[in-house]
Amino acid sequence: MKLSKRLAAIDALITEPEDIIWDCCCDHGYLGMALLKRAAANHLIFVDIVATLMNDLEAQLSSINKLQKTCDKNSQWQVLCQDVGKIEIAQSKSQVVLIAGVGGELLLRLIQQITVNNLSEHLNNVRFILCPVHHTYKLRVGLKQLGLGLISEQIIYDNKRFYEVIEVSFNTNNEISNTGNEMWDFTSAEHAMYQRQLINHYNKMLNKDALYYQKVIKNYQELTDS
Ligand SMILES: C[S@@+](CC[C@H](N)C(=O)[O-])C[C@H]1O[C@@H](n2cnc3c(N)ncnc32)[C@H](O)[C@@H]1O
Known part of the structure; x- marks a missing residue:
């Protein structure tokens, strides 16, 4: 499965091996599967709120022999059917939360919930890679209010639509601008x-x-x- 230009741009931001990668609002799970295929993380967690999608994805992952889940403790991947706002961020050296393909206002609410529901010392080692559909101005203002700082940002033109890929963390002081000055x-x-x-x-x-x-x-x- 060839990734779209938008998903490929997100994939390209993961250059070092990570402890945990979350493919949030994963739907088809294409991005997480591409990352799993190249062993980008010790543990890859797929999350979406739609049960039928997650059942299909779990079946698909299980059917790929070399990715077969043997026991929960050592599994490379996990499929969670739940609200992304309620994910539990564990303490780890390096962790990436990916959220793409949802509106900017929903995306901001999810990040606000993740921030409220998790310990700041756990969140400090997380990179958030975000690619909303519209409402990037409001998203940027909200991310800044949460105390997140900018790592990178870029404009992606994919299939006649524009997207912004915004990489942020609590571990940097580089201020997020409302209009994406660096991109x-x-x-x-x-x-x-x-x-x-x-x-x-x-x-x-x-x-x-x-x-x-x-x-x-x-x-x-x-x-x-x-
Ligand atoms: C258009 S898909 C995005 C798929 C993929 N991330 C991409 O960018 O191509 C949006 C997905 O977000 C999921 N979603 C929306 N709100 C959610 C929430 N609060 N928690 C988990 N999943 C959610 C939907 O079920 C849907 O599958």
Whole structure:
């Protein structure tokens, strides 16, 4: 299974062996399976709230002989059917939480819940790699409020849609900007197109909350003001 450009960009951010990787909101589990295949972590945990999806995924993983789960304690992978907001982050040297393919507002709520439900000393060794569908501005503001700092960010143009891949942790002081200051390259026609799309989108939102969206538009325009 070839990963989409978006999922491949996330996969590429995992360059060192990890203790635990969580493929949250995993659905089909393509990303986690690619990581499992290249033994990117000692333990790979797939999480989604839809039972039928998780039953299918568990059956698929079990049928792959070399990945066969022998006993829970030593298993390389685990499938959890539950709310991602309730995952229990264990103490470990290196851990990655991946959340992709859900709206930015839901994604922020999930991170807020994970933060509230887990010990800060456990969260300190976690890298969060996030790729929301829309609402990245609100997500970024919320991540910053939680005290997360930026590791990396990039724009991915995949199948005629723009995505942002945002890598954050509690272990860095690099401030997360509202508009992703580090990810833009305005010599790229694609990036210029993404900026125009965002500004057009937020212009359409002005009738909902003029004051707030005027500020958002101004922030995106400032990216190219010299
Ligand atoms: C579009 S899929 C994303 C699949 C994959 N991560 C990707 O990016 O291609 C979104 C998945 O999020 C799951 N989901 C939504 N809210 C959830 C929650 N609170 N806890 C666990 N899974 C959730 C849905 O069941 C669905 O399978």
